[in-house]
Each structure stands twice: as C-alpha cells, then as structure tokens.
Amino acid sequence: MNILLIGCGKMGGALLTHWLSGPESFFIVDPGLEIAPDGATLVAGRDDLAGRKFDVVIAAVKPQQIDDILPQYADAYQDDGYLLSIAAGCSIERLAKASGGKPVVRVMPNLPAAIGRGMSGMCASDSATDGQKAHASAMMERTGSIIEVANEDMLDRLTAVAGSGPGYVFEMARAYVEAAIGLGFAEHEARQLVLETMGGTIAMAVEDGGPLEEMRNSVTSKNGTTQAGLGALNGSEDFTRLITATLDAAYRRAVELR
C-alpha cells in the first residue's frame, strides 16, 4: 500500500515515526524537509510523482492551506483510494471537494502521539468504506488510542478537548513550575517536582479508574495544606470557569476553520 503524506511538520512528523512501523510505503511531500525520514521517500511535489497513484493521501498541512494544496494531488489517488486529514476544523465537505470527490476520513490526533501516547478521534464521510475506516483506525492505533465519534461536530468538540489538550497541559505545567520556582526551588528541581507530581497523579488516576473527586479528596486533609491550596485554586469555581472557557474558545475556533 502506497501512502502520500502531504505536510510532515510537528504533527505529521510525529505520526509518521509510528506509521513507519507498519506495512505501508510512505512518500512525503513537504517543502520544509531536506532529507526524508528513515524508511520514507521524499518527493519534491506533484510533478515529481511520475504518475504514481496512492491508496491513501494524508493531509497534514494547515487547515488554511487545504484548498490550495490538495487539488494539486486530486489525480494521485488509486481508484479505491481515500483522503485522511488531520487538519483541525476543515470539514469533510471541503476535503471531499479538494480531493476531487474521494472518500474522506477525518482524524484528530494529539501531540503525545510522538511517544505513542496519542489520543485521537475519527469520523468519516458516508462514502468511506469499512475497510478504509479500519485502515485509518489501525494507523492511528500505532500512535496511541482512538475513538470514533458520531459526527463532524463531535470531532470539532474532541479537537477542543484532546487535539489542543496538550497545549493546555503544557501551559498548566509551565505555570506550576514557575510558581514552584517562586517558592524557592531551582528550575531543575521545580521541573522534576511538578512533572513527576503531574505524571504520577495522572498514572494513578488511570490505574485506579475511580471518581476523580474521590481521588482528590483522598489527598485533602481537613484544614490541611491541600484544602488551603484548593481553596485558592478553585474555591469560587474560577478554575472550572477558566477550563470551560478554554474548551469553548477552542471549539469555536474549530467551527470557524470548517
């Protein structure tokens, strides 16, 4: 199976490192790349394809570039080929038009795919076959977990939760480290304390599987230090409101990018 990856930046490149462990042959087009990742073939652009046809074309460029770039490759699909897009927001309707009417599988990955811990969502056009959906899903499973959502709107909502999610978590970690430095720790100590605390806590929540509220309460002694900290963090629900506003803003942006 031959796959053409259009765009091999932060997200496309992260996914590719795991996709390369599969049986497909990867061809990459990205003007920003000078050498092909090991195991893949770099092509200069549409005119460098020598008539080759692809079973899957993957769109991993910015959503704003889709309408300019994808039509250039509309004749590069096998008859039963499909388009897989990771572009945020960009609708199946737009993608189908840009690919000359090919079946479309939209996937929303996230950056921890780089270490095989991605959390992705997927939805497909009615024209995508079960085989195409199963193939896209199997590719994403090489990069972490995947769920199928009922419709495109839910994929845009998933983008706000999981696609952009690592950005929120990195920002929380950054602010947490900054605050720890403010309490007197050296930067390397603050980073270790915060990342090990966050990582250990998340790993425990996943392993335990119980209600997060109960787990939070198990840290919180009456009139203790955690209660004092949590009162400052979310005593008047400010943190809950901020997180809600964060997800709402990201979802609204995904809708704008449709």
Ligand SMILES: NC(=O)C1=CN([C@@H]2O[C@H](COP(=O)(O)OP(=O)(O)OC[C@H]3O[C@@H](n4cnc5c(N)ncnc54)[C@H](O)[C@@H]3O)[C@@H](O)[C@H]2O)C=CC1
């Ligand atoms: N970065 C992230 O965490 C996530 C990104 N995405 C989606 O992935 C897509 C790519 O985003 P990033 O990887 O973050 O951006 P990026 O800027 O790192 O990658 C885009 C790549 O496209 C290449 N490119 C530009 N013009 C091109 C052309 N004419 N032909 C082929 N390649 C071309 C660029 O050289 C660059 O390497 C976006 O649509 C974004 O919505 C989805 C989920 C998460």
Ligand SMILES: O=C(O)[C@@H]1CCC=N1
């Ligand atoms: O910020 C963005 O638009 C992309 C999509 C999800 C994560 N990064």
